[in-house]
Amino acid sequence: MGNDAGFHEIELIKIEGINKKVMDVKMAQKNLKSFFQGFLNKERFFVDKKVLQVNYSPPSLVHRDEQINQIASILAPALNFEKPSNIFIYGKTGTGKTVSVRHTLDELTVVANEQKIALKTVYINCKLKRVADTEYRLVSTLIKELDDVTIPFTGLPTDEVYRIFYDILEKKKVLLILVLDEIDQIVKKTGDELLYNLTRINSELKQSIITIVGISNDLMFVDTLDARIKSSLGEEEMVFPPYDATQIKDILSQRSKIAFRLGVIGEGVIEKCAAFAAREHGDARRAIDLLRIAAELAERDNKEKVSVDYIDIAENKLESDKTLDMVSTQPKHFQCVLYSVISCSDPKSSVASTGSVYDYYVDVCKKTGLRPLTQRRVSGILAELEMLGLINSKVVSKGRAGRTRELKVSIPYSLLGKTYEILKKSLGL
DNA sequence: CACCGTTCAGTTGAACTAAGCAACGGAATTCGG
DNA sequence: GAATTCCGTTGCTTAGTTCAACTGAACGGTGGA
Numbered sequence: 001m002g003n004d005a006g007f008h009e010i011e012l013i014k015i016e017g018i019n020k021k022v023m024d025v026k027m028a029q030k031n032l033k034s035f036f037q038g039f040l041n042k043e044r045f046f047v048d049k050k051v052l053q054v055n056y057s058p059p060s061l062v063h064r065d066e067q068i069n070q071i072a073s074i075l076a077p078a079l080n081f082e083k084p085s086n087i088f089i090y091g092k093t094g095t096g097k098t099v100s101v102r103h104t105l106d107e108l109t110v111v112a113n114e115q116k117i118a119l120k121t122v123y124i125n126c127k128l129k130r131v132a133d134t135e136y137r138l139v140s141t142l143i144k145e146l147d148d149v150t151i152p153f154t155g156l157p158t159d160e161v162y163r164i165f166y167d168i169l170e171k172k173k174v175l176l177i178l179v180l181d182e183i184d185q186i187v188k189k190t191g192d193e194l195l196y197n198l199t200r201i202n203s204e205l206k207q208s209i210i211t212i213v214g215i216s217n218d219l220m221f222v223d224t225l226d227a228r229i230k231s232s233l234g235e236e237e238m239v240f241p242p243y244d245a246t247q248i249k250d251i252l253s254q255r256s257k258i259a260f261r262l263g264v265i266g267e268g269v270i271e272k273c274a275a276f277a278a279r280e281h282g283d284a285r286r287a288i289d290l291l292r293i294a295a296e297l298a299e300r301d302n303k304e305k306v307s308v309d310y311i312d313i314a315e316n317k318l319e320s321d322k323t324l325d326m327v328s329t330q331p332k333h334f335q336c337v338l339y340s341v342i343s344c345s346d347p348k349s350s351v352a353s354t355g356s357v358y359d360y361y362v363d364v365c366k367k368t369g370l371r372p373l374t375q376r377r378v379s380g381i382l383a384e385l386e387m388l389g390l391i392n393s394k395v396v397s398k399g400r401a402g403r404t405r406e407l408k409v410s411i412p413y414s415l416l417g418k419t420y421e422i423l424k425k426s427l428g429l
Numbered sequence: 430c431a432c433c434g435t436t437c438a439g440t441t442g443a444a445c446t447a448a449g450c451a452a453c454g455g456a457a458t459t460c461g462g
Numbered sequence: 463g464a465a466t467t468c469c470g471t472t473g474c475t476t477a478g479t480t481c482a483a484c485t486g487a488a489c490g491g492t493g494g495a
Binding site: 430431432433434435436437438439440441442443444445446447448449450451452453454455456457458459460461462 | 478480
Binding site for chain 1: 435436437438439440441448449450451452
């Protein structure tokens with residue numbers, strides 16, 4: 001082969017590199033110490049950061065009293081161990097659906113505990129891949145939440161899993177309030193069998209009761225259901241309207257009072273956050289994230305206070321973190337397909353056709369040693385990527401030139417380069 | 430020019446397959462008496 | 463002889479494959495005005 005010499009050379013360089021690295025590390029460690037000391041001594045922006053995190057449930061919710069009262073009055077019969085109606089809640093992301101439900105359930109649980117009522121609430125997000133994205137997996141996570149019994153992740157008949165669930169419930173004699181967040185996702189993917197089975201179990205239960213609280217972003221969701229299920233399930237429906245800018249402002253000021261040290265939030269910062277988020281169909285979660293990230297960035301830069309400029313930076317970071325994270329956590333083949341879509345996009349119109357993408361994909365697979373999947377599967381993967389919002393597609397017929405999906409990457413242009421790099425690295429190209 | 434059948438390049442639904450797993454039941458092995 | 467271990471069988475889920483029907487607008491041929 002004759003590359004022995006070269007090999008040694010590389011080794012030598014490596015060793016030299018390591019020596020250099022050791023020195024760097026020593027230096028860095030010295031700096032690191034002072035860095036950490038500085039970190040401690042510095043006046044921190046945050047008093048209680050978790051107030052601004054996603055799963056924080058505030059003690060009181062502004063601008064959702066009406067909805068909370070409604071949920072509460074629907075669920076109140078639970079306190080007499082009577083079955084509350086099932087609820088279906090619709091609304092765009094960040095309109096406070098999840099928080100409101102959680103808040104109400106927390107309060108309800110407190111009262112139920114005082115009254116010694118066996119009330120149990122379980123919250124499951126149906127979108128989570130590999131956790132609750134099929135009927136089997138959802139019921140098995142449900143069981144795990146309920147009784148900490150682990151169900152094998154494959155091998156059992158779904159009926160059996162339902163039976164275990166049924167037995168646990170019957171044994172426990174509880175009133176279970178089951179919150180299924182993003183329920184439209186799982187139904188779209190696996191059909192409405194799940195809902196049917198849950199209602200069926202409910203009618204068979206003698207000792208226990210299940211009430212389902214379904215949360216969906218898709219207003220049309222209920223129309224896609226079978227009429228039988230609709231009638232037995234959609235007993236109560238609620239719609240959460242988006243927040244307007246002033247409401248978001250209220251939410252932000254309420255939270256920032258707890259989260260931040262006094263005076264670190266600059267003039268107009270909250271207003272700007274609110275305006276940004278209101279522009280995006282009143283997404284309060286986004287507004288909160290924006291504020292948090294802006295503060296984090298300002299703090300990192302050793303600023304006195306959070307200024308308005310940081311919100312723009314935060315906006316970019318928020319967007320990029322979200323997409324880049326999503327891209328890097330996809331399975332290999334998904335990444336490969338996405339990479340192909342980006343590569344095949346016509347520089348002018350930025351669209352790609354399925355055929356060219358597939359050819360390119362097969363090439364990429366060969367290069368990376370991946371076994372290429374069939375076109376059918378790739379078609380499915382493209383559909384899933386579209387669900388994730390990474391690409392846009394439209395089926396177009398081009399007459400004699402056949403039919404195809406026009407694929408368009410919907411990753412913002414500013415992130416495309418970075419995304420491309422991540423994909424390349426992850427695929428080993 | 431209007432109309433209509435053909436054609437292309439995928440799309441999409443359904444049936445099927447392989448891999449990985451659990452439960453079951455019978456055979457083989459071990460063990461204490 | 464009873465208890466335990468081992469092993470093959472069966473049946474399940476899930477991801478992916480195979481098969482085939484379906485799609486819809488441009489193309490191109492036909493006939494009528």
